[in-house]
Amino acid sequence: MTAAAHTPFRGEGVDGVLQRPDGPVVAGLVLTHGAGSNRDALLLRRLADALIDHGVAVARIDLPYRQRRPKGPPSPSTAAGDRDGIVAACALLRQVVGDVPLLVGGQSYGGRQASMVVAEHPDxxxxxxxTSYPLHPPGKPERARTEHLPDITCPAVVVHGASDPFATTDEITAALDLVAGPVRLVEIEKTGHDLKPDRSPAVDRAVEAVLTHLLGRRPPAGPD
Structure with missing residues (x-):
């Protein structure tokens, strides 16, 4: 595995950690967390550790609501501020990595806010x-969060647990048909909303999809 430096990643409205490969940087990724978590969530750490081995610099950030308090869920009234924090983190990472592709995303709530950011600000x-896009609250499919999906024009990778109560595979597939840009859905069998990053192929399959679908690079070589 490529050695990586872990450094603070901070700016106006931004607080996180940057993992940068010890070698050429081929892309940057701003990655954020779900509603009850933070930048040190296991899935985020596993994704970052895997992606830096392929030259992707990863900034794991705490959303502004998490910066204000260490525990507790976000408030709908401050969601716009969380999106502002993602925009600021993307701008900061562009300064760090230079003229390479810049990606953004996250787990559950963080991913939803990131998807709204790229819908509102395509550049x-x-x-x-x-990962684990929360299409609707569990048991409430009538409350699908799809209004902004047609405004997403960039390529997207969606990693979905087959047993996720926030969306069935059929529901997430139908929702992603609304997205204007090219989408790859990666379904992980026998997993729920947390994707079990230490016990499932979620991280490996997510990395493969990022490299091939988002960055147009060759897929990672499999074991001999």
């Missing part, structure tokens, strides 16, 4: 990575 990022 903020060149690709989108969503």
């Amino acid at each position: 903020v990022a060149d690709g989108l990575l969503l």
Whole structure:
């Protein structure tokens, strides 16, 4: 595995950690967390550790609501501020990585906010990575969060657990048909909303999709 430096990633409205490969940087990724978590969530750490081995610099950030308090869920009234924090993080990472593709995404709530960012501001990022997109509250499919999906024009990768109560595979497939840009859905069998990053192929398959679908690079070589 490529060695990586872990450094603070901070700016106006931005607080996180940057993992940068010890070698050429081929892309940058701003990655953020779900509603009850933070930048040190296991899935985010596993994704970052895997992607830096392929030259992707990853900034794992705490959303502004998490910066204000260490625990507790976000408030709908401050969601716009969380999106502002993602925009600021993307701008900061562009300064760090230079003229390479910049991706943005996150787990659950963080991914939803990132998807709204690229819908509202298409120039903020060149690709989108969503893990466990919370299509609707569990048991309430009539409350689908799809209004902004037709405004997403960049390539997107969506990693979905087959047992996720926030969306069935059929529901997420139908929702992604609304997205204007090219989408790859990666379904992980026998997993729910947390994707079990230590016990499922979610991270490996997400990395493969990021490299091939978002960055147009060759897929990682499999084991001999």
